[in-house]
Amino acid sequence: xxxxxxxxxxxxxxxxxxxxxxxxxxxxxxxxxxxxxxxxxxxxxxxxxxxxxxxxxxxxxxxxxxxxxxxxxxxxxxxxxxxxxxxxxxxxxxxxxxxxxxxxxxxxxxxxxxxxxxxxxxxxxxxxxxxxxxxxxxxxxxxxxxxxxxxxxxxxxxxxxxxxxxxxxxxxxxxxxxxxxxxxxxxxxxxxxxxxxxxxxxxxxxxxxxxxxxxxxxxxxxxxxxxxxxxxxxxxxxxxxxxxxxxxxxxxxxxxxxxxxxxxxxxxxxxxxxxxxxxxxxxxxxxxxxxxxxxxxxxxxxxxxxxxxxxxxxxxxxxxxxxxxxxxxxxxxxxxxxxxxxxxxxxxxxxxxxxxxxxxxxxxxxxxxxxxxxxxxxxxxxxxxxxxxxxxxxxxxxxxxxxxxxxxxxxxxxxxxxxxxxxxxxxxxxxxxxxxxxxxxxxxxxxxxxxxxxxxxxxxxxxxxxxxxxxxxxxxxxxxxxxxxxxxxxxxxxxxxxxxxxxxxxxxxxxxxxxxxxxxxxxxxxxxxxxxxxxxxxxxxxxxxxxxxxxxxxxxxxxxxxxxxxxxxxxxxxxxxxxxxxxxxxxxxxxxxxxxxxxxxxxxxxxxxxxxxxxxxxxxxxxxxxxxxxxxxxxxxxxxxxxxxxxxxxxxxxxxxxxxxxxxxxxxxxxxxxxxxxxx
Ligand SMILES: [Zn+2]
Ligand SMILES: [Zn+2]
Numbered sequence: 001x002x003x004x005x006x007x008x009x010x011x012x013x014x015x016x017x018x019x020x021x022x023x024x025x026x027x028x029x030x031x032x033x034x035x036x037x038x039x040x041x042x043x044x045x046x047x048x049x050x051x052x053x054x055x056x057x058x059x060x061x062x063x064x065x066x067x068x069x070x071x072x073x074x075x076x077x078x079x080x081x082x083x084x085x086x087x088x089x090x091x092x093x094x095x096x097x098x099x100x101x102x103x104x105x106x107x108x109x110x111x112x113x114x115x116x117x118x119x120x121x122x123x124x125x126x127x128x129x130x131x132x133x134x135x136x137x138x139x140x141x142x143x144x145x146x147x148x149x150x151x152x153x154x155x156x157x158x159x160x161x162x163x164x165x166x167x168x169x170x171x172x173x174x175x176x177x178x179x180x181x182x183x184x185x186x187x188x189x190x191x192x193x194x195x196x197x198x199x200x201x202x203x204x205x206x207x208x209x210x211x212x213x214x215x216x217x218x219x220x221x222x223x224x225x226x227x228x229x230x231x232x233x234x235x236x237x238x239x240x241x242x243x244x245x246x247x248x249x250x251x252x253x254x255x256x257x258x259x260x261x262x263x264x265x266x267x268x269x270x271x272x273x274x275x276x277x278x279x280x281x282x283x284x285x286x287x288x289x290x291x292x293x294x295x296x297x298x299x300x301x302x303x304x305x306x307x308x309x310x311x312x313x314x315x316x317x318x319x320x321x322x323x324x325x326x327x328x329x330x331x332x333x334x335x336x337x338x339x340x341x342x343x344x345x346x347x348x349x350x351x352x353x354x355x356x357x358x359x360x361x362x363x364x365x366x367x368x369x370x371x372x373x374x375x376x377x378x379x380x381x382x383x384x385x386x387x388x389x390x391x392x393x394x395x396x397x398x399x400x401x402x403x404x405x406x407x408x409x410x411x412x413x414x415x416x417x418x419x420x421x422x423x424x425x426x427x428x429x430x431x432x433x434x435x436x437x438x439x440x441x442x443x444x445x446x447x448x449x450x451x452x453x454x455x456x457x458x459x460x461x462x463x464x465x466x467x468x469x470x471x472x473x474x475x476x477x478x479x480x481x482x483x484x485x486x487x488x489x490x491x492x493x494x495x496x497x498x499x500x501x502x503x504x505x506x507x508x509x510x511x512x513x514x515x516x517x518x519x520x521x522x523x524x525x526x527x528x529x530x531x532x533x534x535x536x537x538x539x540x541x542x543x544x545x546x547x548x549x550x551x552x553x554x555x556x557x558x559x560x561x562x563x564x565x566x567x568x569x570x571x572x573x574x575x576x577x578x579x580x581x582x583x584x585x586x587x588x589x590x591x592x593x594x595x596x597x598x599x600x601x602x603x604x605x606x607x608x609x610x611x612x613x614x615x616x617x618x619x620x621x622x623x624x625x626x627x628x629x630x631x632x633x634x635x636x637x638x639x640x641x642x643x644x645x646x647x648x649x650x651x652x653x654x655x656x657x658x659x660x661x662x663x664x665x666x667x668x669x670x671x672x673x674x675x676x677x678x679x680x
Contacts, residue, residue, distance in 0.1 A: 006067050008064070013118045029082070030043045076092060078090075086622060090112060091114050155225075157224045159222050167186055167198065182377070202354060203436065204437070224314055238309055242291065256621065282328060326385060330349075360440070361392075361430060365443055373387075403446040411447050446590045455555070456476040457470060458555075462549070463549050523537070523636045527662075538647055587604075608678075613633070621658060
C-alpha cells in the first residue's frame with residue numbers, strides 16, 4: 001500500500017554563457033533558480049563574457065527534498081542581464097526530475113541558446129514499501145564522498161501535519177463570507193508553507209483573534225516509522241530548530257536596486273549585490289520579541305530543544321514564538337532523535353514570514369460611489385501587511401448625506417461624530433471602534449457643497465521665489481486661492497484658457513496678497529518619521545524657476561477646481577505635540593475619481609502606520625518611466641538623491657498606489673499595537 005519515500009538532494013552546479021547579449025564588453029549577468037518551489041534568490045551580479053563558465057557555490061543552490069511515490073521535482077533557472085532601467089532576460093530553463101532518483105549530473109541548454117545549466121541529483125535516500133530492501137546514501141560520479149550502505153531496522157520520518165496560526169495566501173477560511181468582504185489568507189490543513197508564502201500575523205492568536213504582542217504558531221508533527229510495519233522505540237523525541245533564510249522581497253528584477261538595499265541591506269556591499277544572504281531578520285533593530293520555542297501543550301513539554309513523541313500516534317507538538325517585525329522569516333526543522341537511530345528523514349517547513357494584518361469596517365453611503373478597498377492589500381504586500389475588508393455595510397436615511405456640512409467647521413464636526421461607535425439616535429457608524437486591529441473607511445459624497453472656481457487671471461507672471469508677481473495693473477475680481485504654474489514646453493501653441501490637466505501644471509496655495517504680489521505657500525517635504533518638521537520647503541526658485549523669470553500662470557478663486565477636500569482622517573490623538581492617526585477615513589467620491597481613489601486609500605492607510613506624507617520619493621518599482629510613492633501630493637515634484645535633495649522638474653502627477661522604500665521599511669518595523677491614536 002505505502003509508496004516509497006525519497007529524500008533527494010538536488011544541486012545547481014554551474015552555468016556556461018554562450019551569448020552575453022552585450023554588444024560592447026561583457027554582460028552584467030545574474031541568475032535566479034528554483035528547486036521544488038523554493039527560490040534560490042538572485043545571485044550576485046557578475047561581469048561575464050560569452051564562453052565563460054561559472055560555478056554556483058553556496059547553500060542556496062542545493063536543496064534536500066522529501067518526495068513521495070511518483071511525484072516529480074520542478075526546477076527552473078533564469079539568466080538576466082542587468083540594465084539601468086530594466087533587466088533583460090537571457091532565457092529560462094524549466095525541467096522536472098522524476099523517479100527513479102538516479103545519481104546523475106545533467107546538462108540542459110536554454111531554448112534561447114544563450115546559456116547551458118549543469119545540475120545534479122545526488123545523495124538519494126529511498127525508503128521503499130518493501131521492508132526487505134535496504135537503502136543507500138548516494139553520490140554522483142567523481143565525488144570523493146564515500147557512499148554508505150545502511151541496514152537499519154527502521155527509519156523515522158517527520159511530517160508536518162498541522163500548523164495553527166500559519167496562513168496560506170488566497171485561502172479564505174471563514175465559514176461565512178459576506179459579499180463585498182475579503183480575507184486574503186487563511187488556515188489550510190496540511191499546509192506548512194511548501195510555497196514559501198505562509199504568513200504568521202503579529203498581534204494575533206492562531207484563531208485570528210487580536211491579542212496584543214502575541215505572535216506564534218502551534219506546530220504538530222507526526223513521526224512515521226518506515227518501512228510500514230516497523231514501530232517507534234520508547235523515548236523517541238523530536239528535536240526542533242529554526243533558521244532565518246534570506247528576505248526574498250528584494251530579489252525580483254522589477255524591484256529598484258535603491259529600494260532593494262533598504263529592504264534587505266545584508267544582500268549588498270555598498271551598491272553591489274553580493275548574494276541572497278541568510279540571517280537578515282530584524283534588519284533595523286526594531287523587534288521587541290525574540291524568536292524561540294515554547295511548550296504548546298502540557299502533554300508535550302519542551303525540554304531544551306526537544307519534545308516527547310506519543311508512541312501510539314507518532315505525534316509531537318511545539319509552539320514557535322516569532323519576532324514582531326514584518327518581513328522577518330523562518331524555516332522550522334524537526335528531526336526524530338533516539339540513541340538507536342542510524343538514519344533519519346527530518347522534516348522542514350517552507351519559509352514562513354511575519355506579517356501585520358488589519359481589518360477594515362467599510363461603510364458605503366448609499367448615494368456615494370463604491371471604493372476599491374479590496375485592492376489595497378496587493379499594494380501593501382511589499383510591506384508584509386494584509387488588509388482585509390472584514391465588514392461592509394451600505395447605509396441609508398440620515399447616514400447617507402449629500403455633504404458632511406454646509407461649512408468646513410460643521411463638516412469637520414460631523415466627520416468626527418460619524419466615525420464613532422453607534423449610539424441610539426446618534427450619528428456614529430464605526431461599530432468596531434476601539435477593537436484591536438480594526439480600521440474604518442467610509443465612501444461619502446462631499447465634504448462641503450460644491451463651489452465653482454473661476455480663473456481670475458491667466459497669462460505671464462514673474463517668478464520671485466515664494467512670490468508670483470502679476471503684471472502691473474492686473475485686477476482680480478475675487479480673492480485668489482490658488483496659482484497654477486504651467487510647463488512651458490508642454491503648452492507651446494495652446495491658447496487660453498489652458499485646460500485643467502495635471503500633466504501640464506503644478507499648483508500652489510495663495511497664502512496672502514500684497515498689491516500684484518501673491519505670496520504662495522511653499523511645498524513641504526518630509527522624512528517618513530517626521531510629520532512635524534519638513535526637510536525641504538520648495539518655492540519657485542527651488543523648483544528651478546530663476547528669480548525674475550517669466551512663468552505662465554492661472555490664478556483661481558476658491559472652489560472645487562482650485563482646492564477640494566478629497567478625503568479626511570478624523571479621530572486620532574496628540575501626544576507630546578505629535579499627531580497620531582485614528583485608523584478612520586472618509587473618501588469623498590463626488591470629487592475623487594479614477595485611479596486617484598485607490599491612491600488616496602493607500603495614502604491614508606500609510607498614515608495609520610504613523611508615517612508622514614510628502615516623502616518626495618519614487619515608489620519601489622523599477623521601470624523605464626518611474627512612478628511616485630502614494631504618499632506624495634500630485635502637484636509637487638519628485639526629489640533626486642543628491643545631498644541636499646533637489647526637485648526634478650515636471651515630475652508631478654506620477655503617483656501610484658505603491659509606496660517608496662523608506663515607507664515600506666517604516667511599516668514593516670512599526671508596532672501598530674503601540675500607536676496611541678488607535679487605542680488598541
Ligand atoms: Zn497625507
Ligand atoms: Zn514614500
